[in-house]
Amino acid sequence: MNGVTVSAKVNGDAVQYVCPADESLLDVLRNRLNLTGVKEGCGTGDCGACSITLDGRLVCACLVLGAEAEGREIGTVEGLSEGGKLHPLQEEFIEKAALQCGICTPGFLVAAKSLLERNPNPTEEEIRYALAGNLCRCTGYDKIVRAVQSAAKIMRRGKKAAR
C-alpha cells in the first residue's frame, strides 16, 4: 500500500490520518474518522449525498482523494450544530418534514448552508438551481425547498437581532 499521511482540519478540529493514495475523502471521513453523516449514493458526482465543504467550497467528497486534503479545511454535516443546538436548517428540515429515509439529508443540509452563506435571501428558483446536484428519491423536493426558505428567513432575522 502506498500510504499517504495527511494533516487536515475537520469542522475546526485538527485531524491526522494515513490512507492509500486511491482512497476517496468520502471513505476517509466515514471509515477512518468515523464521520458517517456523509453518505455515498453513487460515487460518481451525481447525487450529492457526499456533499462537504473543502476550504469553504462545496464539493462531492466522492470525487476528492483523501490525499488531496493535506492542509485543507473540511466541513461536514457534523459541524452544523453548535454546543448541542441544531442549526436552523436542521430545525426546519424536521419542522417541515423535509426528510423521509434521510440518506440525502446531510448532503442537502451542507449544500443549503453553503448556498445561504453565499446568498442569504435566495428565490425559490435559486434554491432549486443550487440544490440541483442533490438527489432525493423520497420527498419530491418541495418540502426541502420550503425548509430552506424558512431557515433562511429565521437566519436573516437572527442576524438582524444580533446587530
Add this chain to the structure above:
Amino acid sequence: MVALTYHAPDSLEEAVQLLSTARQPVKVLSGGTDLIIQMQGLTQDERLVVDVKKIPGMRAADWSDDHLRLGPSMSCSQFTKRQDIQAVFPGLVEAAYLIGSTQVQGRASLGGNLCNASPAADTIPALIVNRAVCLIQGPNGTRRVNVEDFLTGVGKQCLASDELLVAIEVPKPAARTSDAYLRFIPRTEMDIAVAGAAVSVTLDDDGVCSNARVAIGAVAPTAILVPSAAEALIGTKLDDDALHAAAAASSQAANPISDRRGTVEFRRHVVGVLTKRAAKIAANRVGAV
C-alpha cells in the same frame, strides 16, 4: 480503483520531472471530476497521479496587456465568480457555469474540461471562438497550440505523456466584441450537451458585423471551428437571412452520431438553431458593453 502513487509537487520543474521519469503510466490531476471516476473503472494497474493544483499559477487568472492568462486548474466556481472575466467573456463564463452541479463546479476546471477532450465538453466551443491558446510545458520547453488544433479525437488531445497544460491564454477581444454559448439538453441542469454552439461577434458602429467566429460541440468527434458560419455573419447586420445562412452552415459542418440522446438529423438541426440564437445573444451583448 487502481494502485496509485500520489504526488503534489509545488513547482512546475518538479512536475515535469515526475512526468518524464515515471516508470508507470502517469495521470495529471486537476479537479478530478473526470479523472477520479475514470480510475474507478480500472483494476490491477499501477498509476502515478500528479496533482498540479499546488503549482503557483495553476489556479490563478491574471490579465496582462493583451490577454487573460488562465490557470488550467482553477475551479469553475472560482472562475464564474470573477466579474472582471464575466465582463469580457460572458459566453465563456456561461459555458463554465453549465458544468455539472454546484458541487461539481467546486472542483471542475477549464483545463480539465479541455484535456479530457469530451466531444460534448461545454467550455471548449467558447474557448475556440475566443481564440484561446494552450501553453504546454514538457521536458524540452514550452509550446503553444490553438485550442481548435489541440483536440485530436474523442477523448484525445495532442499532449505527450510527459507534457502538461500550464496555462490557457485568451486574447483580449477587439472593441465592440462579445460572445455567447448555448447548449441543448433534455433537462434543465445536470446533463451533457446533445449539441452546443458558441459565437463571438464584433460589430462596427453601424451594427455591421466586421468579425465573427462560430464553434460547435457534441456534433463531431471534437468541438470544431466553423469558418463558413462565421463568413455568413461577417458583412451583415445579422438580419434573418444572415442568421439563417449561419445556421445552415453549422448544420452542414456537423458530423454527429445517433444515440439515445439524439439522432443525427436532430443534432444537425438543433446545432443550427443554437448557432442562430447564440449569434443574436452575442450581438445584443455588444450593445451592452
